Amino acid sequence: MDKLVIGNWKMNGRRSANGALLAALLGETACNRRGVSVAVPAVYLADVAAQLAGQSLTLSAQDVSQFADDGAYTGEVSAAMLAEFGIEYVLLGHSERRQYFGEDNRLLGAKFDAASNAGLVPVLCVGETLAEREAGQAESVIATQLEVLLGRASGHLVIAYEPVWAIGTGKVATIEQIAAMHAHIKQWVLQNAKGADSIRVLYGGSVKAENADAVLSTPNVDGALVGGASLNASAFRKICEAAEKLIQYGNSQDVNLGC
Numbered sequence: 001m002d003k004l005v006i007g008n009w010k011m012n013g014r015r016s017a018n019g020a021l022l023a024a025l026l027g028e029t030a031c032n033r034r035g036v037s038v039a040v041p042a043v044y045l046a047d048v049a050a051q052l053a054g055q056s057l058t059l060s061a062q063d064v065s066q067f068a069d070d071g072a073y074t075g076e077v078s079a080a081m082l083a084e085f086g087i088e089y090v091l092l093g094h095s096e097r098r099q100y101f102g103e104d105n106r107l108l109g110a111k112f113d114a115a116s117n118a119g120l121v122p123v124l125c126v127g128e129t130l131a132e133r134e135a136g137q138a139e140s141v142i143a144t145q146l147e148v149l150l151g152r153a154s155g156h157l158v159i160a161y162e163p164v165w166a167i168g169t170g171k172v173a174t175i176e177q178i179a180a181m182h183a184h185i186k187q188w189v190l191q192n193a194k195g196a197d198s199i200r201v202l203y204g205g206s207v208k209a210e211n212a213d214a215v216l217s218t219p220n221v222d223g224a225l226v227g228g229a230s231l232n233a234s235a236f237r238k239i240c241e242a243a244e245k246l247i248q249y250g251n252s253q254d255v256n257l258g259c
């Protein structure tokens, strides 16, 4: 059973510290393997791509331009440019980008198409705020965010469920909350986005070394999107080890949704 782990560095890093962190991760078989990736700030892509050359740990991006073709889009980074650096996954619609940059379904649809057409694997991030959850709106909010996939689902979909109230707070969602929402997401995709060959749903929101086993062994959790802990080699290694252990021994609790 695959357990994808993506470390999202967010807007963190300096060249020397990045090199030391990656050197530590590359020395760990649990981290330097297919199924583990680091999403780094765009300015460091060349550095990191060079250091990861020939390694199994892969490079991912945190965003991509909605404009597919080169042109007068100051400050943007196109999917074709990312593809030149061997990018595997590209995060789309992270809650921080929705919050600070107003990313909505229309924009994310264009980003999704640009990424897919360039051969990158989009990771569509969805998540509700605490107010939405407390109002009983969590599943409807997620369903609305998933509508980006309408007419676009094909190949191997990756979705990251990241309850906004669990990001960076140390307040990880309960296993029951995670299990319920991951099943909801997979059912929604099965019913509304029938073109998908497969769907993986990652959990993100205060995943740490101490909770990784429980989170990753939750039904319908296919991996983790890790923020803060990905900046610490020891913590990230322990999360990757938890994922690797489950790959070896399997996790047959997942609901078979036939996709």
Ligand SMILES: O=C[C@H](O)COP(=O)(O)O
Pocket (backbone or CB within 6 Å): 008, 162, 166, 167, 168, 169, 170, 204, 205, 206, 207, 225, 226, 227, 228, 229
């Ligand atoms: O992309 C990662 C998520 O925002 C989770 O971040 P966190 O692990 O620091 O809570």
